[in-house]
Ligand code: C2O
């Protein structure tokens with residue numbers, strides 16, 4: 418019996434070895450190297466200034482700084498209103514928001530609201546460039562269900578570098594449904610922005626990005642804290658997991674095997690909580706989980722090895738210690754979101770996208786002047802995304818979707834809610850029912866792309882125009898070029 422089992426394991430391992438194509442790929446790990454000595458940084462909540470019409474006005478300043486990831490060593494980093502990462506923005510559905518985004522990093526960038534439904538000119542994608550020293554002033558009304566979204570630069574060709582250096586932050590939207598879950602920020606509602614880093618021996622960040630996927634780090638920081646621990650003081654805690662890494666995917670779970678309740682993913686709460694013990698997030702994806710604690714216990718949030726490439730690695734992420742006395746939290750409601758699941762109409766328009774090893778989508782690389790798709794605003798379509806080489810994921814701006822199937826099968830449980838980014842494994846075909854925002858604009862395109870930042874920068878991105886239904890045929894395939902701009906455009 419035992420022999421049979423080990424023969425089977427051997428066979429299984431060699432198949433994996435051959436499939437991976439590179440037996441040399443050693444597992445990356447930080448297990449055993451951490452002491453969990455640094456208190457987890459909780460990014461501050463940004464206070465808005467309330468304008469006379471009720472608009473919540475926020476100021477974000479992209480800047481250079483230095484961060485002490487390792488005691489006694491200063492690392493050059495970038496941050497927003499601070500030296501690394503940015504503050505958490507928290508608003509409610511229905512709020513009017515306005516931002517002053519000041520660019521003090523000394524070079525052009527952008528700031529994109531990932532997961533937000535909003536007009537294309539406010540999106541902060543590659544076209545909404547903020548020159549060095551300038552201030553960009555987007556504004557919109559929050560009109561979508563509660564969700565954990567985020568913001569980060571999106572300058573074409575530079576996204577990986579700008580995010581890696583530290584420009585990113587969480588953006589939380591509340592509504593009546595989400596307030597029934599633990600919501601006391603920093604107490605029982607905790608953001609966890611997980612990123613991998615490569616450090617040089619002098620403590621500076623290495624930007625070595627020579628893998629197929631770009632930079633894959635061997636150290637993990639959470640909310641900008643290396644070697645972190647967190648003390649929790651209530652018996653149920655909501656964690657908002659955000660994979661803010663350039664390329665690495667995480668298979669989240671706990672070292673003691675405990676289960677947790679998944680209550681939300683990228684674009685909103687689930688209709689009902691689901692109990693599970695693993696959630697996989699590829700870059701850009703989010704999950705909200707509620708974890709229960711007993712007084713005095715400890716556990717480690719961990720990422721389990723998922724194989725090769727971006728899934729290679731076994732990492733301890735955060736030690737969580739429960740206080741000796743825990744406040745009793747309200748029970749998790751059986752019904753969470755009151756928003757029905759996204760359904761495509763019977764004769765929904767279907768579009769197909771093919772992702773390849775050459776970082777193309779439908780055989781094309783990103784062109785800032787080419788419009789790849791024209792989509793009627795406010796509709797729900799079916800998009801079929803297949804991947805014929807390496808690992809990729811797929812993110813769409815100004816949209817929310819539900820994964821219908823993965824290779825014809827039901828998606829994994831953690832992928833069943835409202836999403837805006839989905840992992841597409843090598844060889845996989847994923848079908849989504851995708852609901853678009855309702856801000857038609859015939860002049861300013863929106864993006865869909867792989868959120869592995871090197872791939873995105875390399876051109877694995879396309880542009881779509883969201884237009885008034887019935888006007889699709891009036892949209893030219895090319896954007897007008899400004900005087901003096903080259904045929905190739907972009908950067
Ligand atoms: Cu988070 Cu188009 O990106």
Ligand code: CU
Nearest residue numbers: 530531532814
């Ligand atoms: Cu986005």
Ligand code: CU
Nearest residue numbers: 809867869872
């Ligand atoms: Cu990719």
